[in-house]
Amino acid sequence: MNLALDGAVIGTGIGAILLYAVLGVLLMLLGFFAVDLTTPGPLNRQVRAGAPNAVLVTAAGMVGIAFIVVVSIYSSTGALLDGLLSTLIFGIVGVVAQVLGARLLEWVTGIDMGAMLAAEQVRAQAWLVGAVHVALGLVVAVAIL
Helix, strand or coil, rough: CCHHHCHHHHHHHHHHHHHHHHHHHHHHHHHHHHHHHHCCCHHHHHHHHHHHHHHHHHHHHCCCCCCCCCCCCCCCCCCCCHHHHHHHHHHHHHHHHHHHHHHHHHHHHHCCCHHHHHHCCCCCHHHHHHHHHHHHHHHHHHHHH
């Protein structure tokens, strides 16, 4: 069978890619809103205004959540619907674990998130919080495997 000419295989593949892409984007949005809701101040407004610490922390949070989403998609098996469902479940659980873990570590370190995010200059604490987001995203992603 020549896969290059098999329209059914190509159509199914394209459909699966589109469905996983939509689900991935939705999980990324969920991740952003989870970070936004658990962070002092309207994080989305601070990012739009270009607050450097808010941008750094948000970017790191999105990278961490992307790891979770990518591994959730990669580890999905079985039929398309089963794969989408497992990606959704692992993605949601992963986002929750990543956000709660980051908030816990911020609490343990005593970082004043509100003041740090609102600062006009990049603060060292923003790098720590960003690193925590990325690290926890990796930990959660590997746990999914």
